[in-house]
Amino acid sequence: MPTLTNLPTELLQLIAGRCSAPDILALSLTCRHLNKACDGAAVFQMSFESHLPEIASPAFKDGSALVRFMRSYIDGPKKPCQRNEGPKMAWLCLAVAISRLPDASSELEQILSHMKSSNYLRLESLQLDDDTKVSLRGLIAFLATLPIWGCMSIDAAANGSPSVPALLDELCPVFFSQMSSMKPLRIDQSLGGEHPLQFAFCLAMSNLEVWQLYTVHKQTVEDPGSTFIPATNILLSVVKGNYEGTTLGSEYNEFQGSWIGKQTHALLLIALVARNIYYLSKGAKPSLFVRFLNLGLINRDTTVETHLPNPKKVKFLSPWYFAANKEKGEKDSAYGTWIGDTLFRPRFPLVAPNLVAVQGKRGRHFYPFAGDEWWSWYTTRVRDLAKRLDEGEWCGTYTYKLHLGGRVDPPMERIRFRKTSTDGDSYSVEALDAIDGIGTFTLRGEVNASDVACTVHLRKQYSTHQFDWEGLVTPLGICGGYYSAGHRASRPLGYFWLWKREWVNDADE
Numbered sequence: 001m002p003t004l005t006n007l008p009t010e011l012l013q014l015i016a017g018r019c020s021a022p023d024i025l026a027l028s029l030t031c032r033h034l035n036k037a038c039d040g041a042a043v044f045q046m047s048f049e050s051h052l053p054e055i056a057s058p059a060f061k062d063g064s065a066l067v068r069f070m071r072s073y074i075d076g077p078k079k080p081c082q083r084n085e086g087p088k089m090a091w092l093c094l095a096v097a098i099s100r101l102p103d104a105s106s107e108l109e110q111i112l113s114h115m116k117s118s119n120y121l122r123l124e125s126l127q128l129d130d131d132t133k134v135s136l137r138g139l140i141a142f143l144a145t146l147p148i149w150g151c152m153s154i155d156a157a158a159n160g161s162p163s164v165p166a167l168l169d170e171l172c173p174v175f176f177s178q179m180s181s182m183k184p185l186r187i188d189q190s191l192g193g194e195h196p197l198q199f200a201f202c203l204a205m206s207n208l209e210v211w212q213l214y215t216v217h218k219q220t221v222e223d224p225g226s227t228f229i230p231a232t233n234i235l236l237s238v239v240k241g242n243y244e245g246t247t248l249g250s251e252y253n254e255f256q257g258s259w260i261g262k263q264t265h266a267l268l269l270i271a272l273v274a275r276n277i278y279y280l281s282k283g284a285k286p287s288l289f290v291r292f293l294n295l296g297l298i299n300r301d302t303t304v305e306t307h308l309p310n311p312k313k314v315k316f317l318s319p320w321y322f323a324a325n326k327e328k329g330e331k332d333s334a335y336g337t338w339i340g341d342t343l344f345r346p347r348f349p350l351v352a353p354n355l356v357a358v359q360g361k362r363g364r365h366f367y368p369f370a371g372d373e374w375w376s377w378y379t380t381r382v383r384d385l386a387k388r389l390d391e392g393e394w395c396g397t398y399t400y401k402l403h404l405g406g407r408v409d410p411p412m413e414r415i416r417f418r419k420t421s422t423d424g425d426s427y428s429v430e431a432l433d434a435i436d437g438i439g440t441f442t443l444r445g446e447v448n449a450s451d452v453a454c455t456v457h458l459r460k461q462y463s464t465h466q467f468d469w470e471g472l473v474t475p476l477g478i479c480g481g482y483y484s485a486g487h488r489a490s491r492p493l494g495y496f497w498l499w500k501r502e503w504v505n506d507a508d509e
Contacts, residue, residue, distance in 0.1 A: 005033045012037040017046025021095035044091035051098045057150030059317040073348050093351045097142055108167045111136050115174050128190055137195045138369030144198035145349045147205050148316045165206035176238045188255035194375045197260050200267035207274040208311045236402045239268050243481045244491045266472040269479050272402045273497050277306050279404045306397050306411045309503035318384050347373035386449035386473040390417045396498035410437030425450035
């Protein structure tokens, strides 16, 4: 009687490629014949492609385009992924990671429950064990990688689990607690490295995803704006403290002053602005104080809606990542192939292997996480954006307060930067005839696009008054605080955020 092992190897590989990565690994343990059939990069590549969710981004129009790019990246001429076991291990990591995506929210919930139990049950010993740290870092790193591929992390919620944005928000009281007993769980202690930056990136992106789902489909997602207001207050306190010069302690002050710390707080600022705009877009009323202030704005239109960036339209990969496939006559970057790794062309963020212990299971288990490529992508993307502020049109918003219901004025529009002079990595810019709810204004100032800075110092000039802007360039735009012109006080008057106009949906979308 014919059995599965009687099938040709090619057919066995096609069957295995339809299975999830854990099932393929289990199948390969049944006998030597099936082990040999499943032991190849092609099988795990097919599994990754079969389980890949919907892809939409300026770089990849669909999942096939992403897989085509990854194949050229992994197997390309310079083979940047030839580590560990080469292409097989690269595709195995990708296949395992994508198969775990539907359970990402439940895994994050388990880690959060473990951290909460550490808080409530062992106040004298809050240090996280190494495996929990590795699991948490790996999961956050993976969620931070998904948007670059073109996946929405909010889709990770399944089986009735809380949404990823809600779980990320629940981590805020742990990561940014002011209690001395919680110090070992703070974000600079429990994560370290670039992982705090990845967490802030996930939080900002998830808030944009929540806003996008609501504005397009009027779909209310479990989010901080409606449920986890205490977490919002904690974030607000930390972000305000960053711009007002206060800190959570000497060690946190060191983190806060580092490049990673500055970028982390800039992304947290974006997350707060985005959730407040989402909160107001659902019909929530501004605070009583804000409504009182609005009574005096007779000549200002405060009803214009702010359209935030669509996370699926934010450009995370520069064109020089790609090369057109001339043999197939393809010119669109969505069909492009990897053109090699150089000093100025960073690695593409994939996932790398690791082994951790899983609570309730024996032995140690394979756990993919984002490797050095994510950090390389982030720093290069920020530097590239900082050097190209004069390309395209910008728009944005400014707010006076960061709490939910805080006043948000009509959006800033028609901002087109022009370089006026250049000095190495620094250059002067100006933007004329921009407009907002007050009227027309100009922006003039300096941009430092060096690796250790990526900062902007601009003066916003109206016909009757002016403000100074101090901000940072991030992958999600430019953000920071604004102050009285010539008098940079200890406290900002408010906060601003600019993003590319091309990242926003058109009126008919």
